[in-house]
Amino acid sequence: MELYINAFAHYLPDDRVPNSYFKDVNGLDDEWIRTRTGISTRSKAGENENTNTMALEAVKRLNEKLPFPIEEVDLIVAATYSPHDTVATAAHMIQRHFKARAARCLTVSAACSSFINAMEIVEGYFAMNKATKAIVVASEHNTEYSNETCPQSGHLWGDGSVAIAISTMPEGEKAARILNIFTRGLGHIGKADTAVYLRPHHGGIGMPEGRDVFINACHYMIEGLNAVTNSQGIKLTDLKFIASHQANKRIMATVARQIDFPEDHMLSNIEEVGNTGCPSCAIALSQNLDRVDHGDLVALSVFGGGYSCGAVLLQFL
Template sequence: MYINATGFYVPAGRVPNQYFLDVNGLTSEWIEKRTGIKTRSKAAPDENLDTMSKAAIQNALPKLPYDISEVDLIIAASYSPFDTVATPAHVAQRDYNITNAKALYLSSACSSFMNALEVVEGYFAMGKASKALIISADHNSAYSNESDPKAGHLWGDAAVAVFISKDRYSENEGKIVEIYTQGLGHIGKGPEGVHLRPRKGGIMMPEGKDVFVNACTYMPQNILHLLEKNHFTLDQLSYFIGHQANMRIMSNIAKQLNLPEERFLSNIEELGNTGSVSCALVYAQYVDRFKKGDLVGITVFGGGYSTGACLIQF
């Protein structure tokens, strides 16, 4: 599988740490020290999951080597729907007249994009699709409770569009070497670690310590598993992109793997935790940096719990 084009949309609005002092009593210094976040992106009142998704697609189209109407599989990957019936996949199908595509919605918390990638792999293997569009978007500010001192200050909004084909279209495309995912609902606090219940406070993370410990365990473990399975060494990994939940998690992983800071790509300082979008968004933001011979590792950990990783080679 090959990544043909990526596009993204990040709302212009930014919420600084200082905002939360009067909202949940947390100081800017406290938030930055414990999360690495200085500001977070916030959608405008007239923006939603669908508008952000469409903007991400528009951003990708100039780089797409074929007409979007050739796409035969559209997956919306998210946990924060604008409409629980019609999804960004179906909206995109209508807006761009993609008449021959299957369209579906997939949710597995912050692992949603990685699981969508694996679903694309399955459709390609079955011969049921050959060109796919994954739209990963989360409108966290529509669900977050800013007064919650445990997690109300974490969330950002964004969308990313990733076009993938079974066959290569150019030498500059990243080849997806392998994808690995795993459900972890049976470990630790599992389904109660992070949850989204609009009638009971929206997005909540009552078991932050448990999330932290397991994220620090499974994200590096996934990358090491894929590297070993595909006969790569850690030294051959050009860039590491981890789920943008907390910079302390990235620092912990960097120490575990003994990887230099310059190999870690991140956007959490400015955008906060953008949910299932975060890793794909970092990839899309830095894609022009990747050159022939680079090996990029992406690894995620999501509430519920779920986890996964993939290797992309240029």
């Protein structure tokens, strides 16, 4: 069964927090942050925004591009590690707003790999003939949980969301065939159990083992890229763009160098919006769709705390 992404859309809050804000908060200045992370500003959700509202905003924009009525959607999969509500999830709120009565709804969490894991869940539902039109939405409200005073990671986080529509129909203004999806759990390696955490009321979100994350992210993001391209007999040099997890500009530069890939074709938005978590790779792609042409091969590659990794290979129609 062939699967296609029919449309992409993203939402980013208007507010930007500059590096200068953190000088008095955690002692880090602009040059230090930019040199080590590539971040200059980060997006921040407004007072009345949360993970669910941002997810809904992305789907509202997606609805304007859908080649089918949104009421026909029969599967909604949300992805997040920073939920607003663990019962009335983003998936359920989307179903309610758009009156998608026939939709199965669920939310998945695999840290920053969650978006790609959600895509793989859709692949499984389609293979079982339990769905035909799906929406995947990823949304993170990192600043709700972040501890800004933490000098290790308080300055990293941004907020945002992304949504895609998936069906068996090669329709849509910027449709793309999903050639392969790869995910892998990595809880057994390195400092997976302590490197990144999110514990509400017990320290919020933090990344105390940044070096371990850096080393493993560089290795396993490349492993994911190799997995999806090798499965199709494609070389990494055949890719037009790579949209990776936006955790650190140096990680992206290291991956590009190690696979001899042009760094300017590594799609990036971390400079403006920071680390927006699991939606980040797809937000970067959604922002750069005007650079993608017919026939282009584009890969998404991610590494998440816990640990986990994943990749997707797309060919645009």
